[in-house]
Amino acid sequence: MATPLAPDRLVAALRAEGVTVVEHDGWRTHNRSGHGAWGPVAGVMIHHTVSTGTDGTVRMCRDGYAGLPGPLCHGVIAKDGTVHLIANGRANHAGGGDPSVLQAVITETYGERPPAPRVHEGVAGAVDGNARFYGFECVNLGDGKDVWPAAQVEAIERVAAALCRAHGWGARSVIGHLEWSDWKSDPKGPGMPGMPTVRQRVQQRLGKDPAKPAAPNPPAKPAPKPSYEPFPGTDFFRRTPRSPILTAMGRRLVAEGCGRYRSGPGPQWTEADRQSYAAWQRKLGFTGSDADGWPGPASWAALHVPNT
Template identity: 60%
Template sequence: MATPITASALLSALRNEGCRVEEVGDWRNHHRNHVGRWGPVHGVMIHHTVTNGARKTVELCRRGYAGLPGPLCHGVITKDGRVHLVGHGRANHAGLGDDDVLRAVIAERRTPSPNERNTDGNTRFYGFECENMGDGRDPWPEAQMDAIARAAAAVCRHHGWNEWSVIGHLEWTHHKIDPRGFSMDSLRERVRKLLA
């Protein structure tokens, strides 16, 4: 359990971890806090966007769409390995998930398979959307994979969390398949090595 990182500390943490960061608009004050709380936070959730094209992807994640207003995450990680900060605060990224999964994340251990949707993840997780079609064929360039691991490690390092605090959306709810195209265990291993 942790108090959410400040915007300035997030920016510093990402840069200190070696991320190339782009600040998008008034990201520090762009959030959904008026509809619910953000925090305490317990982990980092990774998603794929089902989009292609960095500019379009970042704009979608910043603005959202009809029925799901933005921000749709805190940072968008494009194929070139840049982390675009689009929001800070509650974001529409995680939705409802399994309280058993949340308990495992808090305990920093492997999560069980999700089978319930009874817990608000938007309150409890940082979210990074990653530019990819999510069809299992769209490649994940090394620059992007490195940036995903570094962004997750930056947040974990700030809070003193280990790699088990990083989950995929598919590990939060059985209604999602993202991220598709790499295993979360392989990503967690990258995070573990960075934190070591």
């Protein structure tokens, strides 16, 4: 199990995996604090909302309803694949579940599916899933007729891979609500390939560079220049380079309140650059050797260094 990601690090991980993220007001502090533990976390749980429409669903999941206070998840995955972040911390999404499933997820020692759950909320022996799982609700009626678009399923794959990559988990740390509690059936419906297939796709993605499409096609013509500089690789910085990319990076670090420069920044990599970048990593929630000042892909993607 692991310590939950700090909000900025969660956003950085999602965006580095190619997820389109919408951050809703107050999501970093919106949670069920005081109503139980949050963490250590063991995995990611996928749900469907039994609702339609993005705006109304986001409000419902943020605020809850009679008998079930919000937030009801950490993020809502819309039909178009956009992920709406609404909470950070404990959320009312998983409820009580089977301890044998939790143990199988922690150890990742099951085959195609975790053991069939035999308990649920309110049953003796059920364990608190709200403390142990990130929860993502997907907009779907759950009536067996409402279709899951490919963009939404891909977003599930990317969200799950982002969190697994950030924590060093494998795909067996990703489960559906129906695999946690014996009285749940989500996620289901046409277009939803089932959790074993979702896990296969997540595991395949974990073996690739983040943010790359699962099956890229060669472009018919040169792609337009991206808005931000792509990550040039850790070795680039360790060679103490001289490049306009470093000037652009330094300016972004200063704009984020992380500048540790006496003058500049300039195009030559210096110790001031490394100290400034370490401050940025700490701002994202990285600690220890993960905040050593040497840029990595997730923190670089979150910095949004403009093209030079």
